[in-house]
Amino acid sequence: MIYFSQILNKKVFTEDNVEVGRLDDLVFLAETTPIITKILVKNERRKILISLDFLIRINQNIYVKKSYEETNLSENELYILRNLLDKQIIDISGSKIVRVNDVVLQKEKNQWYVMGVDVGILGILRRLGLTSLGEKILGILKLRLTSEFLSWGEIQPLELSRGEVKLKKEEKKLKKLRPEDLADYLEQTSLGNIQKVLRLLDEKMAAKVIGDLNINYQIGLFRRMPPKKAASILDLIDSDEVVDILFFLSRKKRQEIIGFLSKEQQKKVNYLLNFHQTGKIGDFLSLEYLAVYSSKTVADIKTLIKKETADFYSLNYVYVINEIRQLIGVFSLHELLLQDDTNFVYKFMNQNLITVYLTTPIEIALRKMIKYKLSALPVIDKDKKILGIITIDDLSGKLYEKLF
Amino acid sequence: MKNFFNKLKWRFLFFLSVLGPGIITAVADNDAGGVATYTVAAAMYGMASQFLIIPETLILAVTQEIGARIAIVTKKGLGDLIRERYGVGLSLLIFVLYFITNQGVVLQNVSGLKAAFQLFNLHWQLFLILTCLLLIFFVTVFNYKKLQRLFLIMVIFYISYIMSAVLVKPNWLEAVRESFVWPTKVNLFDLTFWFSRIAVLGTTITAWGQFFVHSYIIDKKLDVRHLKYERFEVYLGAFLTNFFSWMMSVAVAYTLFIHGIKVNDGYTAALAIKPFAGEMAFLFFAVGLFAASILGLTIVPLATAYVFAEIFGYEGSLDASFSKGKLFYGFFIIQILIGLLVALFPQTSLFKLTLYVDFLNGAMLPIIFYFLVKFAEDEKIMGKYVISGFSRLLVRGSTIVIFLLVILTFFGKILGLT
Numbered sequence: 151m152i153y154f155s156q157i158l159n160k161k162v163f164t165e166d167n168v169e170v171g172r173l174d175d176l177v178f179l180a181e182t183t184p185i186i187t188k189i190l191v192k193n194e195r196r197k198i199l200i201s202l203d204f205l206i207r208i209n210q211n212i213y214v215k216k217s218y219e220e221t222n223l224s225e226n227e228l229y230i231l232r233n234l235l236d237k238q239i240i241d242i243s244g245s246k247i248v249r250v251n252d253v254v255l256q257k258e259k260n261q262w263y264v265m266g267v268d269v270g271i272l273g274i275l276r277r278l279g280l281t282s283l284g285e286k287i288l289g290i291l292k293l294r295l296t297s298e299f300l301s302w303g304e305i306q307p308l309e310l311s312r313g314e315v316k317l318k319k320e321e322k323k324l325k326k327l328r329p330e331d332l333a334d335y336l337e338q339t340s341l342g343n344i345q346k347v348l349r350l351l352d353e354k355m356a357a358k359v360i361g362d363l364n365i366n367y368q369i370g371l372f373r374r375m376p377p378k379k380a381a382s383i384l385d386l387i388d389s390d391e392v393v394d395i396l397f398f399l400s401r402k403k404r405q406e407i408i409g410f411l412s413k414e415q416q417k418k419v420n421y422l423l424n425f426h427q428t429g430k431i432g433d434f435l436s437l438e439y440l441a442v443y444s445s446k447t448v449a450d451i452k453t454l455i456k457k458e459t460a461d462f463y464s465l466n467y468v469y470v471i472n473e474i475r476q477l478i479g480v481f482s483l484h485e486l487l488l489q490d491d492t493n494f495v496y497k498f499m500n501q502n503l504i505t506v507y508l509t510t511p512i513e514i515a516l517r518k519m520i521k522y523k524l525s526a527l528p529v530i531d532k533d534k535k536i537l538g539i540i541t542i543d544d545l546s547g548k549l550y551e552k553l554f
Numbered sequence: 555m556k557n558f559f560n561k562l563k564w565r566f567l568f569f570l571s572v573l574g575p576g577i578i579t580a581v582a583d584n585d586a587g588g589v590a591t592y593t594v595a596a597a598m599y600g601m602a603s604q605f606l607i608i609p610e611t612l613i614l615a616v617t618q619e620i621g622a623r624i625a626i627v628t629k630k631g632l633g634d635l636i637r638e639r640y641g642v643g644l645s646l647l648i649f650v651l652y653f654i655t656n657q658g659v660v661l662q663n664v665s666g667l668k669a670a671f672q673l674f675n676l677h678w679q680l681f682l683i684l685t686c687l688l689l690i691f692f693v694t695v696f697n698y699k700k701l702q703r704l705f706l707i708m709v710i711f712y713i714s715y716i717m718s719a720v721l722v723k724p725n726w727l728e729a730v731r732e733s734f735v736w737p738t739k740v741n742l743f744d745l746t747f748w749f750s751r752i753a754v755l756g757t758t759i760t761a762w763g764q765f766f767v768h769s770y771i772i773d774k775k776l777d778v779r780h781l782k783y784e785r786f787e788v789y790l791g792a793f794l795t796n797f798f799s800w801m802m803s804v805a806v807a808y809t810l811f812i813h814g815i816k817v818n819d820g821y822t823a824a825l826a827i828k829p830f831a832g833e834m835a836f837l838f839f840a841v842g843l844f845a846a847s848i849l850g851l852t853i854v855p856l857a858t859a860y861v862f863a864e865i866f867g868y869e870g871s872l873d874a875s876f877s878k879g880k881l882f883y884g885f886f887i888i889q890i891l892i893g894l895l896v897a898l899f900p901q902t903s904l905f906k907l908t909l910y911v912d913f914l915n916g917a918m919l920p921i922i923f924y925f926l927v928k929f930a931e932d933e934k935i936m937g938k939y940v941i942s943g944f945s946r947l948l949v950r951g952s953t954i955v956i957f958l959l960v961i962l963t964f965f966g967k968i969l970g971l972t
Contacts, residue, residue, distance in 0.1 A: 236638050238867045245878060249637065249867030277642045 154253035155277045162191045164216035175231040178264050180307045186262035239315045270298030357386035366532045369398045381410030389418035390514050397509050432508050435538040438462045441469045444496035448489045466525050470499045476534040505530050572783045578705045579767040580791030585850025586666020588757040592799050593823035595750045596806035601729045602737030604803050613952040615792035618767050620930045622788050625771040626781050627939045632768045633864025645865045656858045658911030660893040666847035669821035673840040686894045694883050698872040711845030712798045718838035719801040722831040724808035749966045752959050761918040762857040769860035773871050855889035916960045923953040
């Protein structure tokens with residue numbers, strides 16, 4: 151994770167150390183996945199737009215292949231400095247919220263992304279090169295600033311092309327740093343990077359973020375973490391989730407971590423762990439669900455429901471997936487009916503998902519349904535891809551057994 | 555014929571819908587500090603202190619009009635544009651300078667208010683605190699429309715300067731000749747006269763005035779259809795403010811100047827007028843000072859708050875509720891409270907302060923006009939409303955004149971001629 155302000159004006163060299171100029175701007179795709187596509191390099195004579203394919207690395211300086219070619223701006227591409235930085239952020243009702251103080255960039259495999267925008271005072275201090283001074287002064291005043299940022303998931307990419315940084319929600323519904331969105335972005339990065347970001351957050355927030363991470367990353371993180379530290383974070387996560395995570399760890403590590411948990415959490419977790427032998431989700435998995443893309447409109451969904459779900463036994467929720475079938479959201483039929491026909495799914499879908507895995511014990515799935523008052527839960531695999539659903543109707547037999 | 559009147563009626567109604575920003579900003583330029591400067595100059599030099607008032611009005615009109623035009627076309631404040639074009643560093647620097655300058659102006663207005671209460675023989679500490687609290691209440695609770703009405707009522711109070719000018723029974727013909735044509739009663743080679751004249755101009759064309767007219771128009775939510783009418787309104791404002799200050803100068807010139815009495819501020823001027831022009835003229839003058847202080851005391855902190863909200867992107871509208879515009883209203887309240895606290899300590903020297911405030915204001919003007927011209931001539935920002943031809947010449951000309959005057963004043967201050 152780096153900040154745009156940290157690389158702006160850095161020198162750009164070719165691999166044999168010939169200076170090309172200084173970094174003047176970055177170009178990104180104004181879409182759901184905001185990939186950085188080009189860099190703008192400026193020298194005394196002119197400005198050169200180079201595709202990111204030629205980028206070798208970014209560290210003290212930026213290096214590009216000497217065989218770089220110039221290119222032009224394509225459709226849907228915007229500049230960070232010219233179109234995003236310092237711009238006014240408004241919420242969906244048009245109220246001004248704050249300005250874009252800095253832009254957070256993120257690397258995954260060989261791609262760079264815009265992860266989100268910094269909206270805090272720390273962002274301003276960083277731009278001014280006063281971070282350490284600012285922290286000293288705040289230290290004297292016994293205040294601590296935390297980074298505040300909005301993830302890309304909050305911003306409407308379409309509006310950005312029209313010159314407005316517009317959010318998908320109203321300000322009061324907005325938590326400046328939404329753990330689940332942060333988790334989404336962290337998943338595009340290495341474990342080392344996740345750890346780095348998590349260290350910046352306070353424990354409570356870190357716990358929330360970890361709770362929302364893909365199970366693969368959760369396992370990876372807890373495998374690396376010393377048991378004591380792992381326990382301190384797991385103490386803050388819902389016991390249902392803790393069990394989900396613990397099941398993927400080795401028996402030895404599991405026992406070590408449980409040993410460090412707080413008394414109360416330990417009791418809950420041990421209780422839930424006992425259900426492990428009682429049966430698996432797979433036996434109840436149903437394929438009677440509807441999964442749609444977030445770019446569809448309400449009218450599209452209504453047509454889809456008529457076309458595809460006519461022979462379903464019941465339909466309570468519609469699940470939202472991305473291009474690679476990863477589950478990214480959900481909404482109920484009630485929520486659907488409340489929307490205008492022209493509204494887009496991504497604008498109203500619920501991103502805070504309650505999910506289960508094939509390994510999740512039935513009892514825990516039932517507990518989640520009752521706790522969150524849901525009549526069905528999506529079952530996902532390690533990569534967050536949706537496998538099917540389980541419904542309370544199918545599980546009612548189990549429920550009956552438990553009660554009597 | 556009937557059609558013609560009908561058309562005229564609609565035009566007039568449309569004009570009323572834009573009424574406000576130009577007049578309020580321009581008239582508020584005649585705040586307590588302005589009154590002090592005019593009266594001191596008029597007591598020293600008579601109506602010659604208003605020499606070249608016509609070109610001055612023109613410069614004010616032209617400079618305010620570019621602000622109004624940029625605001626209507628872009629729907630962005632000057633603070634917005636500076637932040638978006640020049641980044642966070644420069645905007646923060648400008649805001650800090652601007653905050654300090656405006657705090658000085660607020661202080662001048664609090665002490666103007668104090669002087670007005672003293673002239674009415676009121677318990678000034680009590681009334682000062684009450685008035686400040688009342689102002690804070692009005693601004694935070696009232697919406698744009700209601701507040702604007704309040705401002706316009708304050709503008710009407712300025713008529714009292716006309717009354718007091720009439721009551722001193724001046725030689726109107728001579729006043730017109732001295733100010734509009736050629737001054738005969740001062741030595742035009744006297745440099746101190748010219749510095750005093752520039753100071754008079756300096757209280758009319760201010761840094762906060764440029765920012766305020768901009769922000770206030772945006773808050774009024776005018777659009778391009780209003781451009782023509784708003785321009786007229788701005789011109790009317792420029793005329794009105796100088797008309798009022800001219801009347802004020804008449805009242806002072808035909809009492810104090812002809813009797814050779816020098817004064818330091820609006821307070822001593824009002825007191826000194828009494829023996830020559832009577833109780834009524836004195837009262838009108840005091841009422842004028844009161845209105846000027848109230849208007850300045852509200853508009854200037856608002857101008858600060860608007861720019862803060864613009865630069866840092868927070869909600870900044872008089873129509874916003876307090877909880878939504880916390881920081882916007884917060885800056886307004888802070889400036890008034892600082893002003894109030896300082897004024898309650900009687901030993902503070904406001905004379906020195908006025909000097910520094912003028913200095914800072916002068917230092918900011920060239921920067922602001924640089925931005926204004928830059929934005930107004932930028933086709934990317936202004937589209938087809940970009941200024942060109944004669945109006946561009948006029949704007950550039952006015953800017954250069956202001957640049958030169960600011961540099962002259964700085965030299966004058968360094969050489970100790972003012």
